[in-house]
Amino acid sequence: xxxxxxxxxxxxxxxxxxxxxxxxxxxxxxxxxxxxxxxxxxxxxxxxxxxxxxxxxxxxxxxxxxxxxxxxxxxxxxxxxxxxxxxxxxxxxxxxxxxxxxxxxxxxxxxxxxxxxxxxxxxxxxxxxxxxxxxxxxxxxxxxxxxxxxxxxxxxxxxxxxxxxxxxxxxxxxxxxxxxxxxxxxxxxxxxxxxxxxxxxxxxxxxxxxxxxxxxxxxxxxxxxxxxxxxxxxxxxxxxxxxxxxxxxxxxxxxxxxxxxxxxxxxxxxxxxxxxxxxxxxxxxxxxxxxxxxxxxxxxxxxxxxxxxxxxxxxxxxxxxxxxxxxxxxxxxxxxxxxxxxxxxxxxxxxxxxxxxxxxxxxxxxxxxxxxxxxxxxxxxxxxxxxxxxxxxxxxxxxxxxxxxxxxxxxxxxxxxxxxxxxxxxxxxxxxxxxxxxxxxxxxxxxxxxxxxxxxxxxxxxxxxxxxxxxxxxxxxxxxxxxxxxxxxxxxxxxxxxxxxxxxxxxxxxxxxxxxxxxxxxx
Numbered sequence: 001x002x003x004x005x006x007x008x009x010x011x012x013x014x015x016x017x018x019x020x021x022x023x024x025x026x027x028x029x030x031x032x033x034x035x036x037x038x039x040x041x042x043x044x045x046x047x048x049x050x051x052x053x054x055x056x057x058x059x060x061x062x063x064x065x066x067x068x069x070x071x072x073x074x075x076x077x078x079x080x081x082x083x084x085x086x087x088x089x090x091x092x093x094x095x096x097x098x099x100x101x102x103x104x105x106x107x108x109x110x111x112x113x114x115x116x117x118x119x120x121x122x123x124x125x126x127x128x129x130x131x132x133x134x135x136x137x138x139x140x141x142x143x144x145x146x147x148x149x150x151x152x153x154x155x156x157x158x159x160x161x162x163x164x165x166x167x168x169x170x171x172x173x174x175x176x177x178x179x180x181x182x183x184x185x186x187x188x189x190x191x192x193x194x195x196x197x198x199x200x201x202x203x204x205x206x207x208x209x210x211x212x213x214x215x216x217x218x219x220x221x222x223x224x225x226x227x228x229x230x231x232x233x234x235x236x237x238x239x240x241x242x243x244x245x246x247x248x249x250x251x252x253x254x255x256x257x258x259x260x261x262x263x264x265x266x267x268x269x270x271x272x273x274x275x276x277x278x279x280x281x282x283x284x285x286x287x288x289x290x291x292x293x294x295x296x297x298x299x300x301x302x303x304x305x306x307x308x309x310x311x312x313x314x315x316x317x318x319x320x321x322x323x324x325x326x327x328x329x330x331x332x333x334x335x336x337x338x339x340x341x342x343x344x345x346x347x348x349x350x351x352x353x354x355x356x357x358x359x360x361x362x363x364x365x366x367x368x369x370x371x372x373x374x375x376x377x378x379x380x381x382x383x384x385x386x387x388x389x390x391x392x393x394x395x396x397x398x399x400x401x402x403x404x405x406x407x408x409x410x411x412x413x414x415x416x417x418x419x420x421x422x423x424x425x426x427x428x429x430x431x432x433x434x435x436x437x438x439x440x441x442x443x444x445x446x447x448x449x450x451x452x453x454x455x456x457x458x459x460x461x462x463x464x465x466x467x468x469x470x471x472x473x474x475x476x477x478x479x480x481x482x483x484x485x486x487x488x489x490x491x492x493x494x495x496x497x498x499x500x501x502x503x504x505x506x507x508x509x510x511x512x513x514x515x516x517x518x519x520x521x522x523x
Contacts, residue, residue, distance in 0.1 A: 040306045197226050
C-alpha cells in the first residue's frame, strides 16, 4: 500500500484526468466529414431545386404560348365554319349554290394556312361540296366519328374530333366540324374543316426543346391529336391514364409536374394547360435528365472535391490518431516505470513490505487524520527473537528466507486496506493501525505472534527451537501537535520490555494518569 484511496492528499492519476484524445479525434473527424456531407447535400439540393424551378417556369411559359396559338388556330377555323353554316342554312346547298360554295371554300382555305380543306356532307355522309376542284370518290364519311357525333347530337357548337387521314390525299388532319340543319332544325349534314397536323408539327418545331423533350395537343378525354416528336402509331391513342390527365388536370386547369410518359416511358417535367374555349389540352415537357444535366455535372465535381477533402481529413486523422496511440503507449510505459520506481522507493525488495520512507509518509498522513477525526492510532513494533544467532547458524541466504516468511505472516494478519505493514530495518517490522485502540492492536499483535510460531521455522539457537517474535504495542489519539519520534519510541519501549521479559510475547505501553503501565502476554 502506498497511500489510502480516501486520503485527501491522494491525487488522481494523469490517466484519469486526461481527456480520451483518440475518441475525441475520431468524433471530430467524423463530425467534419458529416458537416461536409451535410453542406454538400444542402448545396446540391438547393441547386437542384433551382434548376427544376427554372424548368417549371420555362415549361409554364411554353404551354401558355402553345395554348394561345392552338386556341387562335381552332378559333379561326371555327369562325369560318360558323359563317359558312349560317349561309348554307339560309341559301341551302342545292346544285345552283354548289359552284359558288366551292369557290368560297377554296378562298377560305387559301386565306388560312392551317386548313387542309373544307368539306360539306349531306345527311347520309356523302360529299356535296369541297374546297378541292375534284370531288372525292368513295363511300362517304358516315363512318367518321365527327359525322356520327353531329348526327346524334342537336348541338350546333363546333366539334373537334380525333385526328384522321384525309380521304382526299391521305394527309393527317384534325377535323373541326359543325352540324348543318334545315329551316326546321332537322339534320341536313355536316360542314367540316380539316386542320393540317403538319401545321402543328411546324409550330412545335418553332420552339426549342431538348432531344428527349416532347410537346403534344390532345382532347380533354386524353385522345392524342398531335405530338412532337411525331410518332404516327401513337396518334389517336389515349393518354387518359397518364398522371397529367388522371391526377393533375382534375385539380387545376394548368400547372407542371414530374411524370413518366405513357408514350415512351421517359421521365419528364410536364407543363400542361387546358384551353378555355375548346376541349383541348396542350403540354410541353423537358426530360428530367436534360434539365438536370448541368446539375449532374456540378454534383459530380462537388462530390469529387468533397471526397478528396474527406480523404485528406481521413489521412490526417489516421496519422494523428496513430501519433496519439504512440503517445499513449509512451505515457503508459512511463506511468508503469514511475509506478515501478515508486514501488522500489517505498517497498522493501526482499519482503515486499513497505519501507521506512513509506512508513514515515503514512505516519504524517495518519497523524493529521487522527487529529481531525479524533480517532485512535496504534503502532506495533515487531522483532525476530535471536535472529543474529539464526544468521550465524544457517547463513544469510536462509536468514533472508526467514525474513520473507515472517513478513508474509505479518502482512497476512493485516486485513484492512488502511493497515500498513513495513520492514522497519534489519529483522524489525512495524504495523501501523489507523482507527484502532490498544485492545485491537494487542489482538492483532497476538495474531501475528501465533502466526509466526505456527510456521514452525526451525531455530536451534532459540530456547523454543523455532523462530519467534516479540511485539510492542502503543496507541493514542493524535492532537495535531504530536511527535512521530515519541510515538515510535513508545512502541519501541514496549517492544524492549517484551524482549526484556523473556521474548516471544506482546507488550503494551499505555498512559494512565501520566504513569507508564506495562502489560505482557506469554504463550
